Each structure stands twice: as structure tokens, then as C-alpha cells.
Amino acid sequence: LRASNSVIQKETGFINGLITVLHDITEQAKIDQDRREFVANVSHELRTPLTTMRSYIEALTEGAWEDKKIAPQFLDVTQQETERMIRLVNDLLKLSKMDSKDYMLQKDSFDVVSFLNRVIDRFELSKSSDVTFQRDLPNEHIYVYIDIDKITQVLDNIISNAMKYSPEGGTVTFHLKVQQQHVEICISDEGVGIPAKDLDKIFDRFYRVDKARTRKLGGTGLGLAIAKEMIEAHDGRIWAKSEEGKGTSIFFTLPLIDNQEDDWT
Numbered sequence: 001l002r003a004s005n006s007v008i009q010k011e012t013g014f015i016n017g018l019i020t021v022l023h024d025i026t027e028q029a030k031i032d033q034d035r036r037e038f039v040a041n042v043s044h045e046l047r048t049p050l051t052t053m054r055s056y057i058e059a060l061t062e063g064a065w066e067d068k069k070i071a072p073q074f075l076d077v078t079q080q081e082t083e084r085m086i087r088l089v090n091d092l093l094k095l096s097k098m099d100s101k102d103y104m105l106q107k108d109s110f111d112v113v114s115f116l117n118r119v120i121d122r123f124e125l126s127k128s129s130d131v132t133f134q135r136d137l138p139n140e141h142i143y144v145y146i147d148i149d150k151i152t153q154v155l156d157n158i159i160s161n162a163m164k165y166s167p168e169g170g171t172v173t174f175h176l177k178v179q180q181q182h183v184e185i186c187i188s189d190e191g192v193g194i195p196a197k198d199l200d201k202i203f204d205r206f207y208r209v210d211k212a213r214t215r216k217l218g219g220t221g222l223g224l225a226i227a228k229e230m231i232e233a234h235d236g237r238i239w240a241k242s243e244e245g246k247g248t249s250i251f252f253t254l255p256l257i258d259n260q261e262d263d264w265t
């Protein structure tokens with residue numbers, strides 16, 4: 001603990017009090033350390049695509065632009081790297097919005113089953129891979145009180161990971177279980193899986209199990225950190241189970257609305 005004293009003094013010079021503030025410096029030191037690490041990570045994450053782009057642009061300037069075969073490939077790389085930086089900056093903005101004090105959830109009541117079905121429909125229509133979606137969802141209305149945009153973002157992040165890490169022809173399964181005070185949603189894939197020692201860390205900002213591989217897949221390393229912040233802002237929990245080579249399941253909970261009998265249409 002560190003103490004700092006300030007004297008309360010009136011304009012007349014009359015002293016009428018003393019304030020002592022105790023700072024928990026271990027907590028503060030941890031926050032400072034996390035912040036430094038975060039800035040270092042962000043800088044590194046931005047430098048990588050920038051240096052790649054610089055070398056490709058240099059090569060183009062030095063003559064590669066004249067080569068009809070190579071030039072489009074090099075331009076393609078710079079375009080992909082630009083897209084990645086945009087994704088990264090957008091993810092950073094999402095995190096920083098949630099960190100800000102005036103961050104508010106726009107909650108409303110929604111039937112979580114039809115909401116999930118709509119999200120899955122959207123992925124089914126737009127997917128480019130040959131992953132199959134399987135729905136193990138109850139055939140009833142279950143109401144939760146959520147910020148729909150935030151939970152859509154959570155699902156987008158989890159589902160795109162499930163697809164990214166799935167083998168060709170793999171199945172992604174959606175389960176929904178009603179428990180006493182919350183619903184538990186689980187999204188499972190049959191992909192590469194995650195080693196046990198990394199399981200808790202995948203929700204940390206910028207943590208990736210296999211840096212080279214996930215970079216190639218275009219990830220930012222922030223998707224699950226954003227999902228965790230958003231679920232916790234809803235008083236829910238998020239966690240993962242996985243078996244290497246067999247697949248991964250991401251679970252999260254959302255609190256149920258107390259009285260499910262009410263008409264929330």
C-alpha cells in the first residue's frame with residue numbers, strides 16, 4: 001500500500017482537514033504492466049502487416065509492376081494485409097469501447113432459440129466452405145435479456161473460428177440447454193482442437209495457440225477476448241473444452257428472464 005496525503009485548505013488559508021488516500025500498488029502495478037503489454041502487442045500486430053506490405057511495395061516499385069504474372073500476386077498480398085489491419089483496428093475499437101466508462105448495453109428481451117436460428121441461417125447462406133451445421137435446439141421460446149448486437153458479435157466470432165479450424169466436410173453443432181437461471185449455449189466443431197495448457201488462455205487478448213497458422217487464417221487474436229468481455233457484461237460465463245485432433249466446444253451462458261410466462265412479443 002502507498003499513502004498520499006493532501007491538506008484541505010480554504011482560500012483564506014485556514015486548514016480544515018486532511019485526506020489520506022491509500023493506493024493498492026500491487027493492483028495498480030498489474031494494471032500498468034497489462035497496459036504496457038497490450039501496447040507492445042498492438043504495435044507488434046500492426047508492424048507485421050506493415051513491414052510485409054513495405055517489402056511487396058518496394059519490389060513492385062523496383063520493377064515487379066511490369067511483370068504481368070507477379071504484379072497481381074503482390075498487389076493481392078498488400079490488399080490482404082490491409083484487410084487484416086482494418087479487422088485488427090476494428091477489433092481494437094470494439095475493445096476500447098467496452099473499456100470506456102460510459103459503455104452501456106442496449107438490452108431487450110429476445111427468444112434466444114429463434115435468434116440462434118437466424119444467426120445460423122445467415123452463416124449457412126453465406127458460407128464458402130463445405131462445413132455442415134447441425135442444430136440441437138429446443139422447439140420452444142426461451143427468453144433472455146440481451147444486447148442483440150453484442151451477442152450477435154459473440155456468435156459471429158465463435159462460429160467463424162469453428163469454421164476456420166474445421167476440416168473439410170466437418171460438422172459444426174449448436175446445442176442449447178436450459179438450466180435453472182440461465183441458458184447454456186455450446187458450439188462444437190470437429191477441428192484441430194486446442195492443447196489443454198492453452199485452453200484458458202485463448203480468451204486473453206492476442207493469445208493464439210499457433211501464431212503462424214492463425215495468422216495465415218487471417219485472425220486478429222482478439223475474437224474470443226471480445227466475446228468474453230461481452231458475455232461477462234451480460235453476467236454470463238464463457239469457457240472452452242477441447243480434445244486435440246478431435247475438436248473444440250465453446251460454451252457460454254446467458255441469464256434467463258425470470259418469468260418466462262410473460263408475453264414478450
Ligand code: ADP
Nearest residue numbers: 161165202208209214219220221222223224248
Ligand atoms: P483468432 O482471430 O486468432 O482466431 P481468437 O481470439 O478468436 O483469435 O482465438 C484465439 C485462439 O484460440 C486462436 O488463434 C486459435 O489458436 C484458438 N482457437 C479458437 N477457436 C478455436 C477452434 N474452434 N478450434 C481450434 N482453435 C481455436
